[in-house]
Amino acid sequence: MFSITNLVSGYGQSQVIHDINLNVEKTEIVAIMGRNGMGKTTLFKTLMGVLPRRSGSIRIDGTEIGAMESYQRVENGIAYVPQGRMIFSHMTVLENIQTGLPAKARGKVPEELYALFPVLYDMRGRKGGNLSGGQQQQLAIARALATEPKVLLLDEPTEGIQPSIIKDIARSLKEIRTMRQLTIIVSEQVLSFTLDIADRFLVIDKGRFVYEDTRANVDAPTISRYLSV
Numbered sequence: 593m594f595s596i597t598n599l600v601s602g603y604g605q606s607q608v609i610h611d612i613n614l615n616v617e618k619t620e621i622v623a624i625m626g627r628n629g630m631g632k633t634t635l636f637k638t639l640m641g642v643l644p645r646r647s648g649s650i651r652i653d654g655t656e657i658g659a660m661e662s663y664q665r666v667e668n669g670i671a672y673v674p675q676g677r678m679i680f681s682h683m684t685v686l687e688n689i690q691t692g693l694p695a696k697a698r699g700k701v702p703e704e705l706y707a708l709f710p711v712l713y714d715m716r717g718r719k720g721g722n723l724s725g726g727q728q729q730q731l732a733i734a735r736a737l738a739t740e741p742k743v744l745l746l747d748e749p750t751e752g753i754q755p756s757i758i759k760d761i762a763r764s765l766k767e768i769r770t771m772r773q774l775t776i777i778v779s780e781q782v783l784s785f786t787l788d789i790a791d792r793f794l795v796i797d798k799g800r801f802v803y804e805d806t807r808a809n810v811d812a813p814t815i816s817r818y819l820s821v
């Protein structure tokens with residue numbers, strides 16, 4: 593459904609992503625685990641077109657998006673929740689969500705988004721900057737979902753968030769995956785969160801995948817070793 597083939601990217605003289613290949617099925621949740629600086633954010637930026645690819649292919653349902661502008665990639669069904677959330681702090685919760693809505697929605701937020709994250713309904717008139725970290729993360733996810741994606745990328749969603757909210761986010765993601773038939777790729781350093789949600793696990797090390805296994809066979813101690821070196 594979503595396929596990455598021989599993807600290469602980097603900054604200036606330095607190559608960061610080395611020939612990455614990945615196929616993700618519809619409704620599958622894949623976790624990309626790795627320490628700081630291993631290339632998770634660079635991979636996601638390349639998938640979104642924030643950073644140009646050097647070579648390789650990125651396809652959604654067979655459509656090549658690798659040469660498109662970011663907004664065209666979004667129109668083709670990919671959405672991104674960046675590390676640090678990047679919500680608009682001077683805009684209200686409602687306005688933040690509306691930035692993700694397609695024109696045809698005419699500014700109306702789908703009920704199901706508020707059903708997934710009731711706190712966002714309660715806080716819809718508040719400025720984004722006044723929300724807690726966990727609420728901001730839910731807002732960033734809702735804003736991405738407003739674009740009606742087929743593939744959702746989440747970059748370290750648990751960073752700086754308290755454990756009870758992490759559990760809520762895990763539950764919402766599993767729910768939305770079923771509800772929307774969504775494919776999810778999540779980058780993380782927190783293994784407990786991904787063990788809760790992922791169907792498949794990969795470890796990225798210096799821009800290459802060095803470990804891959806399914807939920808049934810996952811070797812948590814090996815992944816932990818990669819995360820702690």
Ligand SMILES: Nc1ncnc2c1ncn2[C@@H]1O[C@H](COP(=O)(O)OP(=O)(O)OP(=O)(O)O)[C@@H](O)[C@H]1O
Nearest residue numbers: 603608626627628629630631632633634635675748
């Ligand atoms: N704008 C940039 N210019 C040059 N090099 C960069 C830039 N951003 C990241 N890098 C380098 O690319 C490599 C991968 O960084 P990246 O941010 O993708 O890692 P990460 O796995 O997402 O880690 P983190 O959790 O710290 O964001 C690192 O060596 C980093 O120093």
